[in-house]
Amino acid sequence: MMQRYFTDKTLTVGEVFTASSEETHHMKNVMRFRPEDTFHIVDGEQRTFLCEVTSVDGTVECRPVEEVEESPELPVRVSIYCPLLKGEKFDWMVQKATELGAHEFSIYDADRSIVKLDGRKRGKRLERYGKIIREASEQSRRQHIPEIAFVPSVKQLSFDAFDHVLFAYEGNASNPAASLHEALQSLGEGDRIAFIFGPEGGFSEAETEELSSHNSIRLGPRILRAETAPLYALSAISAKLE
Amino acid sequence: MMQRYFTDKTLTVGEVFTASSEETHHMKNVMRFRPEDTFHIVDGEQRTFLCEVTSVDGTVECRPVEEVEESPELPVRVSIYCPLLKGEKFDWMVQKATELGAHEFSIYDADRSIVKLDGRKRGKRLERYGKIIREASEQSRRQHIPEIAFVPSVKQLSFDAFDHVLFAYEGNASNPAASLHEALQSLGEGDRIAFIFGPEGGFSEAETEELSSHNSIRLGPRILRAETAPLYALSAISAKLE
Numbered sequence: 001m002m003q004r005y006f007t008d009k010t011l012t013v014g015e016v017f018t019a020s021s022e023e024t025h026h027m028k029n030v031m032r033f034r035p036e037d038t039f040h041i042v043d044g045e046q047r048t049f050l051c052e053v054t055s056v057d058g059t060v061e062c063r064p065v066e067e068v069e070e071s072p073e074l075p076v077r078v079s080i081y082c083p084l085l086k087g088e089k090f091d092w093m094v095q096k097a098t099e100l101g102a103h104e105f106s107i108y109d110a111d112r113s114i115v116k117l118d119g120r121k122r123g124k125r126l127e128r129y130g131k132i133i134r135e136a137s138e139q140s141r142r143q144h145i146p147e148i149a150f151v152p153s154v155k156q157l158s159f160d161a162f163d164h165v166l167f168a169y170e171g172n173a174s175n176p177a178a179s180l181h182e183a184l185q186s187l188g189e190g191d192r193i194a195f196i197f198g199p200e201g202g203f204s205e206a207e208t209e210e211l212s213s214h215n216s217i218r219l220g221p222r223i224l225r226a227e228t229a230p231l232y233a234l235s236a237i238s239a240k241l242e
Numbered sequence: 243m244m245q246r247y248f249t250d251k252t253l254t255v256g257e258v259f260t261a262s263s264e265e266t267h268h269m270k271n272v273m274r275f276r277p278e279d280t281f282h283i284v285d286g287e288q289r290t291f292l293c294e295v296t297s298v299d300g301t302v303e304c305r306p307v308e309e310v311e312e313s314p315e316l317p318v319r320v321s322i323y324c325p326l327l328k329g330e331k332f333d334w335m336v337q338k339a340t341e342l343g344a345h346e347f348s349i350y351d352a353d354r355s356i357v358k359l360d361g362r363k364r365g366k367r368l369e370r371y372g373k374i375i376r377e378a379s380e381q382s383r384r385q386h387i388p389e390i391a392f393v394p395s396v397k398q399l400s401f402d403a404f405d406h407v408l409f410a411y412e413g414n415a416s417n418p419a420a421s422l423h424e425a426l427q428s429l430g431e432g433d434r435i436a437f438i439f440g441p442e443g444g445f446s447e448a449e450t451e452e453l454s455s456h457n458s459i460r461l462g463p464r465i466l467r468a469e470t471a472p473l474y475a476l477s478a479i480s481a482k483l484e
Contacts, residue, residue, distance in 0.1 A: 001465070070416075072463045092334070099466050100474065140464040141415070173383070174312075180481050220343065220480040221314045222382040223243070228338050231470075232477040238462040239422050239478030 098136035111204035172218035340378035342476035353446035414460035
């Protein structure tokens with residue numbers, strides 16, 4: 001499969017550009033690129049180009065050969081609201097959810113959150129998650145790299161910016177009426193969706209109360225682990241709309 | 243959440259039975275059960291009972307209090323055909339796919355399989371996967387514990403026993419016509435589905451040729467990692483049918 005990179009630059013077919021130091025390292029030491037080798041690169045305008053290496057020296061010079069038509073993004077923007085999870089669970093949820101088309105991640109403080117981090121640790125975590133997300137975006141051929149940030153508790157959050165606010169309430173496992181399939185009927189192209197998932201211990205009563213004004217949905221009759229629920233939701237949305 | 247066990251016995255409401263040695267250990271040392279503590283147990287007929295501990299001594303004696311109405315199983319039987327994957331990827335695919343309702347797992351020899359195991363190692367692996375599957379079945383409140391086995395290459399396999407044979411061909415990422423959503427329209431309750439997934443390197447040309455007589459489908463426009471694809475498929479099936 002063709003190697004894929006992302007750049008903040010705005011590229012133009014035929015106009016040679018110099019790869020960033022980050023890419024340069026990967027191109028020279030991992031891919032061992034030589035002149036005329038090709039790769040895909042997504043520019044700051046989220047356009048994908050077939051690109052050709054023109055010279056490899058201290059720097060790597062590249063020329064966009066042609067723009068590639070792609071539409072790897074979900075037709076709706078799904079923002080995943082999820083608290084930190086134990087061990088590596090959050091790492092791979094973020095990796096998989098990126099493959100599955102998540103638009104962004106908001107890490108909120110849940111009442112029953114097991115993992116708590118101070119500011120410095122949060123910074124380090126965001127770095128790590130950013131790297132995981134970037135690699136997953138390249139691997140799954142995304143044009144958009146999801147952003148990730150820490151946000152307050154659901155009680156302090158406003159979801160006014162969203163067209164739909166869904167929360168995955170495990171209490172619905174035995175409530176077919178809360179079918180996600182139903183909720184998906186009302187999605188329109190370009191809609192912004194906030195999808196809220198609980199921690200390992202589930203939502204607190206206060207959170208359930210707080211979220212009760214939103215669309216409480218069911219992710220099938222089985223009890224899914226906290227890290228599995230977002231993947232179910234994104235897969236179902238993709239299968240329905242793509 | 244109420245503790246859940248599985249037994250091969252056929253249980254009857256009111257008839258006291260002795261927990262198996264396996265369960266006894268967990269009941270005494272992990273759950274620290276005392277008389278009148280309750281739990282759920284699924285019997286050999288795949289019926290779920292609310293059960294009460296009547297005595298804890300060398301053995302744990304239990305009485306089924308009432309049968310519990312549940313329908314945690316997918317309305318179709320999905321058999322996941324997947325080769326072994328590197329590192330822990332296969333472990334968690336199996337865990338997640340069990341949560342998501344997979345009926346059984348068949349580990350086939352793919353032309354591009356990276357992981358190869360001899361007979362002895364295969365036995366150990368099946369033990370490990372069996373444990374993962376059993377725990378995931380308890381956690382997600384399944385009534386059926388998926389079976390797992392090693393099978394030959396797709397060229398040597400017959401899929402005659404299945405009502406539908408789908409294979410997730412990554413070449414379809416840019417082929418909306420191969421939509422899974424379409425394929426799901428034709429599923430009927432109780433249908434048996436073989437869902438075939440490739441290894442990290444994808445299907446070989448020979449395998450693609452071999453499988454071309456079956457329904458080649460697309461799991462969205464993004465390239466999913468080998469371990470992610472089965473979770474997408476099961477989630478989509480659940481969201482559509484449950």
